[in-house]
Amino acid sequence: MTRKKTDLSSIGEFKLIELISKDIKIKNKSTKKGIGDDAAILDYKKFQTVVTTDLLIEGIHFNLDYVPLKHLGYKSVTVNLSDVYAMNASPKQITVSIAVSNRFPLEAIEELYSGIKLACKKYNVDIVGGDTSSSMQGLIISITAIGEITDEKIVLRSTAKKNNLICVSGDLGAAYAGLQLLERERIIYKKNPEIQPILKGYDYILERQLKPEARKDIIKIFEELNIIPTSMIDISDGLSSEILHICKQSNKGCKIYEDKIPIAKETIDFANEINIDPTIIAMNGGEDYELLFTIDINDYDKIKNNPYISIIGQIDKSNEGQYLITRDGTAIKIEAQGWNTMNLL
Amino acid sequence: MTRKKTDLSSIGEFKLIELISKDIKIKNKSTKKGIGDDAAILDYKKFQTVVTTDLLIEGIHFNLDYVPLKHLGYKSVTVNLSDVYAMNASPKQITVSIAVSNRFPLEAIEELYSGIKLACKKYNVDIVGGDTSSSMQGLIISITAIGEITDEKIVLRSTAKKNNLICVSGDLGAAYAGLQLLERERIIYKKNPEIQPILKGYDYILERQLKPEARKDIIKIFEELNIIPTSMIDISDGLSSEILHICKQSNKGCKIYEDKIPIAKETIDFANEINIDPTIIAMNGGEDYELLFTIDINDYDKIKNNPYISIIGQIDKSNEGQYLITRDGTAIKIEAQGWNTMNLL
Numbered sequence A, B: 001m002t003r004k005k006t007d008l009s010s011i012g013e014f015k016l017i018e019l020i021s022k023d024i025k026i027k028n029k030s031t032k033k034g035i036g037d038d039a040a041i042l043d044y045k046k047f048q049t050v051v052t053t054d055l056l057i058e059g060i061h062f063n064l065d066y067v068p069l070k071h072l073g074y075k076s077v078t079v080n081l082s083d084v085y086a087m088n089a090s091p092k093q094i095t096v097s098i099a100v101s102n103r104f105p106l107e108a109i110e111e112l113y114s115g116i117k118l119a120c121k122k123y124n125v126d127i128v129g130g131d132t133s134s135s136m137q138g139l140i141i142s143i144t145a146i147g148e149i150t151d152e153k154i155v156l157r158s159t160a161k162k163n164n165l166i167c168v169s170g171d172l173g174a175a176y177a178g179l180q181l182l183e184r185e186r187i188i189y190k191k192n193p194e195i196q197p198i199l200k201g202y203d204y205i206l207e208r209q210l211k212p213e214a215r216k217d218i219i220k221i222f223e224e225l226n227i228i229p230t231s232m233i234d235i236s237d238g239l240s241s242e243i244l245h246i247c248k249q250s251n252k253g254c255k256i257y258e259d260k261i262p263i264a265k266e267t268i269d270f271a272n273e274i275n276i277d278p279t280i281i282a283m284n285g286g287e288d289y290e291l292l293f294t295i296d297i298n299d300y301d302k303i304k305n306n307p308y309i310s311i312i313g314q315i316d317k318s319n320e321g322q323y324l325i326t327r328d329g330t331a332i333k334i335e336a337q338g339w340n341t342m343n344l345l
Helices: A012-023 A069-085 A106-123 A172-190 A204-209 A216-225 A239-250 A263-274 A278-284 A297-303 B014-020 B070-086 B106-123 B175-193 B203-210 B217-224 B240-248 B263-271 B278-284 B297-303
Strands: A030-033 A041-045 A048-057 A090-100 A124-133 A142-151 A167-170 A231-234 A253-257 A291-295 A307-315 A321-323 A331-333 B029-035 B040-043 B046-055 B090-101 B126-133 B141-147 B166-169 B231-234 B253-257 B293-297 B307-314 B323-326 B330-333
Touching: A012 A106, A012 A124, A012 B090, A030 A048, A041 A124, A048 A069, A048 B090, A048 B141, A069 A106, A069 A216, A069 A231, A090 A239, A090 B046, A090 B141, A106 A124, A124 A253, A124 B046, A124 B240, A142 A307, A142 B046, A142 B090, A142 B141, A142 B166, A142 B263, A167 A297, A167 B323, A172 A204, A172 A263, A172 B217, A216 A297, A231 A239, A239 A253, A239 A278, A239 A291, A239 A321, A263 A278, A297 A307, A307 B106, A321 B014, B014 B106, B014 B126, B029 B126, B040 B090, B040 B126, B046 B070, B070 B090, B070 B106, B070 B141, B070 B231, B090 B106, B106 B126, B106 B217, B106 B293, B126 B293, B175 B203, B175 B263, B203 B263, B217 B297, B217 B307, B231 B240, B240 B293, B240 B307, B263 B278, B293 B297, B297 B307
Parallel strands: A090 A124, A253 A321, B090 B126, B253 B323
Antiparallel strands: A030 A041, A041 B046, A048 A142, A048 B040, A090 A142, A167 A291, A167 A307, A231 A291, A253 A307, A321 A331, B029 B040, B046 B141, B090 B141, B166 B293, B166 B307, B231 B293, B253 B307, B323 B330
């Protein structure tokens, strides 16, 4: 099937904005005025406002060779919402700015927005503004998410206490495994376009990379179980980086136990296939968008049998340092990750 | 003088964020928690929240051949604040995301941020978050501004009434004249690097292009004179586009009188020099960041002698259309501008 392609220059900026905006309906009471003026107006009378932002660039944060535009739109939203949930808050609005080079037809932008809108629907979030423009090269997406929270429920990174239990939702490393799989198949395909990429049987790690969810359900569990974590962060760069953020900002040490880190069978299988230690992927892989949090030891009974939460370690005094305790009992110092390291390649 | 240049890869992401953040001090009571967590926390108990965002891309929105980085940082902030003032609101916080290619040394980013911070200081705005990453090519800046306003003072684009006076702050077209001057000198310099750019004597139009201010003072005048405009928008794309936004969203017609449009002597002189009608520059030039607003005719006496405000026309019934009335009395239909037209080249 050949799809029609509409040149963006034949539409112009205002028509494009109209097309993007036309089926956006306001869902939240706090969204007083959305798209269509110089700014959106939000009403948070009883709540604190939470705000976070992300900038995603083609070739750096995503590769359109293997990321479908709809998935990309979906993921652009969920990674932002994840930051709002990591404050224990509820996301309510987003702004979406995009810049595209002229190689993008209208249909590509509609595809991107269909993913953005799908995520907004699922997480009950309103699109209230944004910006559209040309780019010199590739696709650029900037999303700002805004949420609300009552004063007493705010959870920061800097408030972990000694003897707190370190917990993580879901499992780690799958998103990175999915990325490595896509990258491997892309290289094979580039060398020989006759060979179709083999992606069958890898559904779980692919979905974790291409269409990650934000852990709204975990925030709901906290509410239901009457737990307020003592500190929290979402895992975007990898467990190593994130636990160091919590420890350094809380001025604490920690022990993470290798055998407690939740890793899916599919991730372990793929790690074995490419000869990388699954623990390395889980510690440094990034893009899991799971929640890493600490709780008071008195809350242990509330979560001990929860299938979505794993207890992976404990918070220590600051002079005890930050360590991964391996299966054989060796203590390895946890090192920071960032730009220059494997997880953002 | 040769300045030292520090390679960004020698610093890493976390150190860069630390350097950027280190001298940021919170100025607003509503800024409860700024940089350093998954999201910022804002507190607007008695107010509505206003939010707006802009994405600026090297080669599209600015050209580093002639825009100093400090000015670019300053302008990136003021153009966003301008949108907040256009709601009759007060900006309080911004988030700043940047992406840079590896040709940018640390000193360039510090220069950019020195302009961003200068604007924040002047407008009393807090930087509360952001994102830093690599780009494939060039510099990308995404800024979201957040402000506050009481319910009864909100001014939309969609509420202009028949017989309202159309007003504009400052003067129009100078920013576009400045851009044309810079572009002319750039081309001459590229052809012959021996010839130094002639920018002397053009201070006003250059400053309007390189370092525009947001009209905080006009919002203050409204407060002092007890005026609430019936509609308002800031002039980023040009008077033509903006008055059409107001008219179409308010479902109204209008007449703008050519001889009432405020144009600075320096703009007229430069327009004559390059053989363009100054009115065309004023109507379509864009980037003036002046406020275009409508007021009830009963407020006429309050502003008639105000040196910062010009009355340039009136709002009509919708079936009367949107027209520019030229000096010789001809009515010319006002046409929309956008991406494809001169003002974003």
